[in-house]
Amino acid sequence: MRRKIPSTTALICFEAAARHESFTKAAQELALTQGAVCRQIGGLEDFLNVELFRRSRRGVKLTEAGLSYSRQVATQLDAVERDTLSVMRQQGANVIELAVVPTFGTQWLLPRLKDFQHRHPEVTVNLTNRTRPFLFADTPFDAAIYYGDADWSGTQSQRLMGENPLPVCSPALLGGESTLDARRIAGLPLLQQTTRPYAWRQWFNGQGLNIAGDMTGPRYELFSMLAQAAMHEMGVALIPPFLIQRELEEGRLVVANRHALSSSRAYYLMIPDRKVESASLRAFRDWLAEQAQAYIASRKGDAPS
Template identity: 85%
Template sequence: MSRKIPSTAALVCFEAAARHESFTKAAQELSLTQSAVCRQIASLEEFLNVELFRRSRRGVKLTEPGLSYSRRVATQLDAVERDTLSVMGQQGANVIELAVVPTFGTQWLLPRLKDFQTRHPEVTVNLTNRTRPFLFADTTFDAAIYFGDADWSGTQSHRLMGENPLPVCSPALLGTKASLSADDIAQLPLLQQSTRPYAWRQWFNAQNLNIHRDMTGPRYELFSMLAQAAMHEMGIALIPPFLIQRELEEGRLIIANPHALSSIKAYYLMIPERKVESASLHAFRDWLVNEAARYTLEHE
């Protein structure tokens, strides 16, 4: 069955004309004549049986359906352009499209990725931020690094490391104290991580405390945001030390209490079953698992 899709040329002309609200400027941008742009848009309106522009002596203006359609068309054309440039750039190379939780990718993976590139120059690893699980079938990702329990249907999991966050804050919050007790911490603004909503409750419970306000406080999706908020004296946060090594070394953040929050959850490399035989992913998996094991051994 044939698809109900207008010509690409008509869509490109429409997107440019909608962006400029001018057939003349669209024609200049696309190196076409104004009459050619008019014909393409007229054919699109005929195809849709919808008026996209109102014409007047002063020019053209998008109709409500035209405005709505232009936004969706622009998004889809941008996506097609990105995919096209990606294919052009690969030129037959072995490429791994990796979804990764942001702060882990920035603070732990990227500083080590040059070693993998040196060992496997034939493989390119592209990173895209994803904070939550998704369906591999709905994306172009070849693998993902995420924090959880490895319960991800249709995938093969490889444990990398635990998290073990500690209470950290700006040195200014400690004042003259060397550290803070759990009771002291309970009196401070608690910075919350939106993907770990019960973290503070679990931490306080492990100290045999029941704090009524353990889930209150501003919420941030990324550990990098938590770290920034803590450095600016907005409160105290539970953050894995390996994600804030530089901040700890430079004294911009300090560990306020030595008790870590233990969890059965961990960082995992997830590979969809349809990709497990990929030679590139085999190489990346072996390298990543070894790097994680070495790091864990060095910091136990």
């Protein structure tokens, strides 16, 4: 069935005219005559059976329908342009489009990625934030790093490491103590992580405690947000140490209690079945597993990974 889509030329003329609210300026931008722009927009209005501009001797002004449509068209044209440039850049290149959970990507992966580039200069790795699983078929992604149980249909997984978060806070909240016991921590504001809603409950239960307010407190989606809130003395947060190494080394955050939250869930590299034979993805998978093992070995004295 033929799609109900107007010509690209008409949409480009309309977007430029809507942005300038001027057929003349649109024509100048597009290197067309004003008459050509007028004809394209007139044809678009006929196609839609909707008036997009009000014409007067003073010029043109978008109608309400025209304003709404112009915003949608601009967004879609921008997307088409981005996709086109992406294809042009990737021509003849090995590119991995990687979805990655944000804080893991910025705090752990990026500082190590230069080593992969050095070993495999022919491969480019692009990173995009994604916090939850998705359908690979509906996206441009070749692989994903996410935290969970590896139950992701149509993929193969490579386990990287566990989280093993510890309670951390600003040194000011310790009140001169080196550490706090679990009951003292329960009396402080508990900063919650949106995607780990039961983390504090599991941490307290691991020490044989049932705390009535273990799921109350402000919620933040990213560990980087939790870290900022904790540094500003807003409460105690459960954060994996490898995501806040600099903050711990500089003393902006301190470990309030050495009891780590243990979980069977972990960070995984997920590769869709249709991509597992990709040489560049295999190289990235092997390198990533090596980096994770090296990190785990370097932290043997800390909580288990």
